[in-house]
Amino acid sequence: MSEFVRWEISDGVGTIRLDRPPMNALNTEVQEGLRAAATAATADPAVSVVVVYGGEQVFAAGADIKEMTGMSYPDMAARAGALSSAFDAVARIPKPVVAAVTGYALGGGCELALACDWRVVAEDAKLGQPEIKLGVIPGAGGTQRLARLIGPARAKDLVCSGRMVTAEEALRIGLADRVVPAAEVYDQAVALVRPYVGGPAQALRAAKLAIDGGLDRDLAAGLAWESQLFAALFATDDRREGMAAFVEKRPPRFTGR
Numbered sequence: 001m002s003e004f005v006r007w008e009i010s011d012g013v014g015t016i017r018l019d020r021p022p023m024n025a026l027n028t029e030v031q032e033g034l035r036a037a038a039t040a041a042t043a044d045p046a047v048s049v050v051v052v053y054g055g056e057q058v059f060a061a062g063a064d065i066k067e068m069t070g071m072s073y074p075d076m077a078a079r080a081g082a083l084s085s086a087f088d089a090v091a092r093i094p095k096p097v098v099a100a101v102t103g104y105a106l107g108g109g110c111e112l113a114l115a116c117d118w119r120v121v122a123e124d125a126k127l128g129q130p131e132i133k134l135g136v137i138p139g140a141g142g143t144q145r146l147a148r149l150i151g152p153a154r155a156k157d158l159v160c161s162g163r164m165v166t167a168e169e170a171l172r173i174g175l176a177d178r179v180v181p182a183a184e185v186y187d188q189a190v191a192l193v194r195p196y197v198g199g200p201a202q203a204l205r206a207a208k209l210a211i212d213g214g215l216d217r218d219l220a221a222g223l224a225w226e227s228q229l230f231a232a233l234f235a236t237d238d239r240r241e242g243m244a245a246f247v248e249k250r251p252p253r254f255t256g257r
Contacts, residue, residue, distance in 0.1 A: 005033030027064035060109030201256035
């Protein structure tokens with residue numbers, strides 16, 4: 001992937017591992033490493049689920065501000081789209097994806113966690129979007145995904161104040177899905193998605209597409225999108241196997257096709 005982003009696979013679980021100590025600052029190289037890892041996760045049929053992990057100490061404490069300090073408006077105008085699309089590549093992995101959050105998930109780190117389907121958070125973790133304190137706003141999905149996840153009023157509170165939230169508050173407002181001891185974060189994240197390993201991959205893909213895509217549509221358009229995806233699954237081997245197994249009263253043997 002890159003010097004700072006590792007891609008590891010074990011028993012159907014792919015791990016995108018940030019490794020840029022001490023704080024996993026998300027510079028351009030890390031951003032492009034995330035894009036490459038997301039592409040690999042999408043393409044590899046041996047991978048059923050994905051964990052995004054920053055290590056035992058910190059998930060990611062934000063963008064590399066030193067790298068940004070010297071950038072002009074034309075510089076960032078040329079780069080902003082690639083920054084956003086790198087995180088979007090993670091969001092578009094057509095498989096269950098969970099963030100395993102330790103330490104800090106701030107700024108771009110919080111945005112990376114938001115790009116995942118679920119967030120397992122350490123008891124002592126802190127999350128937030130502090131960009132306002134630098135005179136800017138989140139630029140990699142923070143204003144959009146955060147508002148969709150926790151509602152516009154709470155998102156405005158976090159974005160406009162720049163304050164950090166504890167794991168307890170994150171759980172209460174829906175920013176975290178599970179809060180566990182720090183030493184258990186990675187294992188608990190794997191446990192959350194492991195039930196999907198060996199599952200009906202095409203149906204899981206369709207479920208994610210239906211939910212995420214429906215958020216950008218009105219209800220009528222969302223229902224039409226759902227119907228289209230539902231009907232398409234009748235062309236898959238897994239649909240035939242799942243229904244046959246139900247009729248025959250046996251466990252299904254899905255192949256992902």
